Amino acid sequence: MKNLKFLRQEHDLSQQSLAEYLNTSQQSIYKYENHLTEPNLDMLMHMADFFDVSVDYLIGYSDCPHKVENVTETDLNDDELALLRKYRLLPPSSRDAFQHLMDEFLKNAGRT
Numbered sequence: 001m002k003n004l005k006f007l008r009q010e011h012d013l014s015q016q017s018l019a020e021y022l023n024t025s026q027q028s029i030y031k032y033e034n035h036l037t038e039p040n041l042d043m044l045m046h047m048a049d050f051f052d053v054s055v056d057y058l059i060g061y062s063d064c065p066h067k068v069e070n071v072t073e074t075d076l077n078d079d080e081l082a083l084l085r086k087y088r089l090l091p092p093s094s095r096d097a098f099q100h101l102m103d104e105f106l107k108n109a110g111r112t
Contacts, residue, residue: 002060005033007051022046 008018008029015029022029024043031037039047048055048067056062076084090098
């Protein structure tokens with residue numbers, strides 16, 4: 001729980017007030033911050049949601065506090081989606097060649 005104390009202090013919260021928000025005890029917050037015990041997965045997700053950070057950041061696995069946003073195929077236009085589907089049909093060696101070709105096109109177009 002590397003960043004819990006930092007986040008709590010950054011939000012100007014006492015252990016008691018954070019515990020109330022998270023529906024747990026002040027003693028639990030103290031134990032999490034001092035590495036005496038670890039929260040379960042549900043509590044980790046609840047904390048991450050409360051502070052609007054990723055669980056990875058909360059536990060110190062990442063230095064990036066932002067949550068990873070899901071990108072779905074529907075975020076692509078029809079041409080992009082068609083290219084992606086074709087790309088996924090290629091074997092790995094052809095994917096490498098395709099990426100190299102795209103890099104060359106972009107370099108020639110002055111986009112890299």
